[in-house]
Amino acid sequence: xxxxxxxxxxxxxxxxAALTVYLTIAFAALAxxxxxxxxxxxxLTSGALAFVAIMASVATDLMxxxxxxxxxxxxxxxxxxxxxxxxxxxxxxxxxxxxxxxLMSNIDEIYGTGALLPGFNASFPLSIPIDIAGMIVVxxxxxxxxxxxxxxxxxxxxxxxxxxxxxxxxLGFDFLAVSFIFGGIFSxxxxxxxxxxxxxxxxxxxxxxxxxxxxxxxxxxxxxIAISGILCLATKLEGLF
Numbered sequence: 331x332x333x334x335x336x337x338x339x340x341x342x343x344x345x346x347a348a349l350t351v352y353l354t355i356a357f358a359a360l361a362x363x364x365x366x367x368x369x370x371x372x373x374l375t376s377g378a379l380a381f382v383a384i385m386a387s388v389a390t391d392l393m394x395x396x397x398x399x400x401x402x403x404x405x406x407x408x409x410x411x412x413x414x415x416x417x418x419x420x421x422x423x424x425x426x427x428x429x430x431x432x433l434m435s436n437i438d439e440i441y442g443t444g445a446l447l448p449g450f451n452a453s454f455p456l457s458i459p460i461d462i463a464g465m466i467v468v469x470x471x472x473x474x475x476x477x478x479x480x481x482x483x484x485x486x487x488x489x490x491x492x493x494x495x496x497x498x499x500x501l502g503f504d505f506l507a508v509s510f511i512f513g514g515i516f517s518x519x520x521x522x523x524x525x526x527x528x529x530x531x532x533x534x535x536x537x538x539x540x541x542x543x544x545x546x547x548x549x550x551x552x553x554x555i556a557i558s559g560i561l562c563l564a565t566k567l568e569g570l571f
């Protein structure tokens with residue numbers, strides 16, 4: 331990598347982190363005006379921070395195949411902001427425990443609805459240690475996957491782990507599972523596209539883009555994480571509206 335390319339990547343990462351902060355602050359101000367309640371404002375702000383951080387991660391991953399630590403830390407910070415909102419009287423409503431089985435029921439109704447794993451009916455603040463334990467449960471298979479070179483990069487591991495803490499247990503595990511599902515779907519299309527491009531090159535195709543796709547060995551995983559994140563975020567926030 332050239333020095334100029336490295337400088338462009340760092341500048342893009344810095345801009346993505348700064349934009350995440352600015353958009354979250356702007357949303358917090360709007361939420362405060364609309365609700366007039368600090369607790370509810372913090373809950374909404376937490377959701378906005380998580381959403382923008384995940385979307386910014388998609389942009390950086392597509393641009394540089396990297397997810398900066400700053401965005402993972404911002405997603406991690408969404409959890410304490412959510413807890414603060416609950417502590418100050420915010421009402422999170424009665425959201426569903428999970429979404430993975432609900433998605434799978436579109437294939438076969440036998441899967442039912444809700445989360446893959448059972449939850450604990452613990453109210454705040456007793457739910458905090460459960461959410462932290464859930465984050466650890468999610469982190470262990472991610473770490474093993476990263477160490478064994480099974481597809482996850484370090485940035486993916488950090489982003490999903492941070493998201494697992496924000497989504498809480500058991501929705502955090504669904505976040506991981508649904509990320510796996512969409513990542514697998516994307517992998518199938520990538521493999522088919524790579525095979526097509528290799529055949530095209532073999533028969534004389536000379537385009538640079540075709541050759542790059544034919545030699546593709548890895549792809550950004552953040553889009554799959556983002557789809558899972560949006561679905562889980564909609565589930566977590568459904569009680570607020």
